[in-house]
Amino acid sequence: MSASLANPTLAAPTLAEGMAEIRATGTLTGLPRDHFIAGRWTPPASGARMDSADPGRGAPFAAFANGDAEDVDRAVTAARAAFTGAWGDASPAERGRVLQRMASLLRAEADRFALVECLDSGKRLSEAQGDVRGVIRAFEYYAGAADKLEGASLPLGRNYLGFTLDEPVGVCAQVIPWNYPLSTAARGIAPALAAGCAIVAKPAEQTPFTALMLAELATRAGLPDGALNVVTGTGARAGAPLVAHPGIHHITFTGSVPTGIRVMQAAAENVTRLVLELGGKSPLVVLADADLDIALEGVLEAIYENAGQICSAGSRLVLERPIADEFLARLVARVEKLRLGHGLDAVDVGPVNSALQLERIDAHVRRAEAAGNGILAGGGIVHPAGAEGGWFFAPTIVLARGLDDPIVTEEIFGPVLAVQIVGDLDEAIHVANATEFALVAGIYTASFDKAQRFARRVDAGQVYINEYFAGGIEVPFGGNRKSGFGREKGMEGLRSYCRTKSIVARLR
Ligand code: NAI
Ligand code: MG
Numbered sequence: 001m002s003a004s005l006a007n008p009t010l011a012a013p014t015l016a017e018g019m020a021e022i023r024a025t026g027t028l029t030g031l032p033r034d035h036f037i038a039g040r041w042t043p044p045a046s047g048a049r050m051d052s053a054d055p056g057r058g059a060p061f062a063a064f065a066n067g068d069a070e071d072v073d074r075a076v077t078a079a080r081a082a083f084t085g086a087w088g089d090a091s092p093a094e095r096g097r098v099l100q101r102m103a104s105l106l107r108a109e110a111d112r113f114a115l116v117e118c119l120d121s122g123k124r125l126s127e128a129q130g131d132v133r134g135v136i137r138a139f140e141y142y143a144g145a146a147d148k149l150e151g152a153s154l155p156l157g158r159n160y161l162g163f164t165l166d167e168p169v170g171v172c173a174q175v176i177p178w179n180y181p182l183s184t185a186a187r188g189i190a191p192a193l194a195a196g197c198a199i200v201a202k203p204a205e206q207t208p209f210t211a212l213m214l215a216e217l218a219t220r221a222g223l224p225d226g227a228l229n230v231v232t233g234t235g236a237r238a239g240a241p242l243v244a245h246p247g248i249h250h251i252t253f254t255g256s257v258p259t260g261i262r263v264m265q266a267a268a269e270n271v272t273r274l275v276l277e278l279g280g281k282s283p284l285v286v287l288a289d290a291d292l293d294i295a296l297e298g299v300l301e302a303i304y305e306n307a308g309q310i311c312s313a314g315s316r317l318v319l320e321r322p323i324a325d326e327f328l329a330r331l332v333a334r335v336e337k338l339r340l341g342h343g344l345d346a347v348d349v350g351p352v353n354s355a356l357q358l359e360r361i362d363a364h365v366r367r368a369e370a371a372g373n374g375i376l377a378g379g380g381i382v383h384p385a386g387a388e389g390g391w392f393f394a395p396t397i398v399l400a401r402g403l404d405d406p407i408v409t410e411e412i413f414g415p416v417l418a419v420q421i422v423g424d425l426d427e428a429i430h431v432a433n434a435t436e437f438a439l440v441a442g443i444y445t446a447s448f449d450k451a452q453r454f455a456r457r458v459d460a461g462q463v464y465i466n467e468y469f470a471g472g473i474e475v476p477f478g479g480n481r482k483s484g485f486g487r488e489k490g491m492e493g494l495r496s497y498c499r500t501k502s503i504v505a506r507l508r
Helices: 015-025 069-084 092-108 110-121 125-145 181-195 209-220 235-243 257-270 292-308 321-337 355-371 425-432 448-457 490-495
Strands: 035-037 040-042 049-054 059-065 160-168 171-175 198-202 228-230 250-254 273-277 283-286 316-320 375-377 396-399 416-422 440-444 462-465 498-506
Touching: 015 110, 035 069, 035 209, 049 110, 059 209, 069 171, 069 198, 069 228, 069 235, 092 110, 092 125, 092 181, 092 209, 110 125, 110 181, 110 209, 125 181, 125 490, 171 181, 171 235, 181 198, 181 209, 181 250, 181 490, 198 235, 209 228, 235 257, 250 257, 257 273, 283 292, 283 425, 292 321, 292 416, 292 440, 316 321, 316 425, 321 375, 321 396, 321 416, 355 375, 355 396, 355 416, 416 425, 425 448, 440 448, 448 462
Parallel strands: 171 198, 171 250, 198 228, 250 273, 283 316, 283 440, 316 416, 396 416, 440 462
Antiparallel strands: 035 040, 035 228, 049 059, 160 498, 375 396
16 A cells, blocks of 8 residues: 555545535535556646536536646556566456455445546436446456456477466556546456556546546555556647557557547557547337337437437437337437436436537537438527536437438437438348447347347447347447447456467477
8 A cells, every 4th residue: 555645635425415515615625636646646747737627517626637748657657667566466366356445445435436427527426326336346347357367278289288378468558538437447447457457547638537536546455556547638748648658558548530540540650559449320220019118218328328428329219110200209208308407416418528529519410400300309509497507418319311411420429319210120230330330239129030130230349139238347348340449348358458478388
C-alpha cells in the first residue's frame, strides 16, 4: 500500500447524503484533482486544469488535470517500473487476490462511484448503479481467472518437450470514452491486471473522475504503485502522446472511427498491437412471430438507455411488414410518455453528455427532416422542467428512406431510432448487413430456426436473441469491419493482454 495519498479524502457518503450534497452545492467534495501516477496524486507538470460538466445542468462542477506529454511520460515510466518490478513479480494467485480486494472495496463504495458517474456523464443514477455492479462483476470474474491462464503442451514426440506460456504483453494504454467511463475503464483494466500487465489509462475529458477513483481504490487494495496510472486531459494533449509512446506495448481504444484510425496510425509507427472498439449502427430485427410485448421493451432499452449513447445501441429497428404498423403505433405511444430530466431525478431518459454531442445529434435529425424522412416521435432538442440548462434530446423515431439513407448508415450516438421495414427474414439479414459497421445484431422471433439462420448470416461480433444486451462480463465483446477488431470481456478479453511464447526443448 502507498504510504500517503496526499490529495482528497474520498469520503464514502451514503446515497442520500451524496444526493443531498449535489442538490445543495452542484458538486461533491473530495473529487480527485490530479493525475494518479505511481500510486500518488500527481499535479499536472504544466499546472493546467480544465472543467468537467454536469450534463443534466449543462454547467461545470469540478476541475481536473489537463495533462500533456510530460505527464504521460511519467506515467509510462511508472508503469514500466511496476511491470519489471513488484507487479511483474506478483504470482497469478496474488494478482487475483488484489482484484478480489478491488471488487470488495468497490462493493463498499458503490454509491460514491455511482453518484460521481451520474454527475459527470449525465446518465441516470440507476444506470450508473447498474454500471458499478457490472464493474464489480468484472473484477470478480478476472480475479478468478488470473491463475487459470493455462498454456498448451505441444505434441512433438518423446524426444522433445514443448509448451506455451501466456505472458503479459507489457505496459498497456487504455483510451476510454465518455459514455461508459467506469465500465469501459474496468473492462480493460481488470483483465490487463489479471494478465500481469501495467496500465496507463486516459479517460475522456468529459468524464475523468471515476477512472481516477478506481486507480486510488486499487492502491488501497494492495496494487503495487505504478501498476495502474491514470492521466487525464484531452485527446490531442494527453491521448495522442500516450498512443504514440514507444514504451507502450498494447493499446485498447474505445471511441469513434476517425479517432480509432488515428490511433491505429500512431500504433503502426511503433508496431504496437491494439484492440479497437469503435462505433456501431446495430440492427434489431422484430419478426412477425415475435412476442411483441417483450420486443417492445427490448427496443426501448436498446435505443433509449444512456440516451442512446452506446456503441452497441440497437439504433436500427428492422420490422417485418405484417406487424410494422401495430408495433410502431405501440412504440410511439410508449416513447411519448418517456420522462426526461436530470440523472439524479426519477426519470426514464437522461441528458446527452455534452453540448457538442447534442448539436451532432440535432444535425443528423435536421438533415433527415430536410430530406423528407418521416419523424414519428420526438425530433429535437428539449428543455425539461427542472433541468432547463441541461443537454436533452427528445427520444426520436425516424422512418428510413432506403439503404443508403444517412439515418441508417451513420452512427448518431443519441436517442434516435431509425426504422426499416422488410418483407421477410432474408431481407432483414440483407438490411442488417448493409452498413459499414458490424458490432451487434439482435432478433426477436419465436422461431429457433429463424433466430439461428439470422445469427449465422448476420455480420456482427455478438448476436442477441430475444433479449437485447443479454449476457455480461462472461461474453466476449467486439466488432467486425468499421466497428473495429479484437475482443474484450470473457476469457478472450484476458488473452488480449497476453502474448504467447512457445518453448521447445530437445531431450537426450
Ligand atoms: P473520440 O473517439 O474522439 O474520443 C474517445 C477517446 O479518445 C477520448 O478519451 C478522447 O480524449 C480520446 N482521443 C481523442 N483523440 C485522440 C487521439 N488523437 N489520440 C488518442 N486518443 C484520442 O470520440 P468523441 O469525439 O468523444 O465522440 C465522437 C463520436 O464518437 C460520438 O458521436 C460517437 O459516434 C463515437 N463514440 C463511440 C464510442 C463507442 O463506445 N464506440 C464512445 C464515444 C464516442
Ligand atoms: Mg462531465
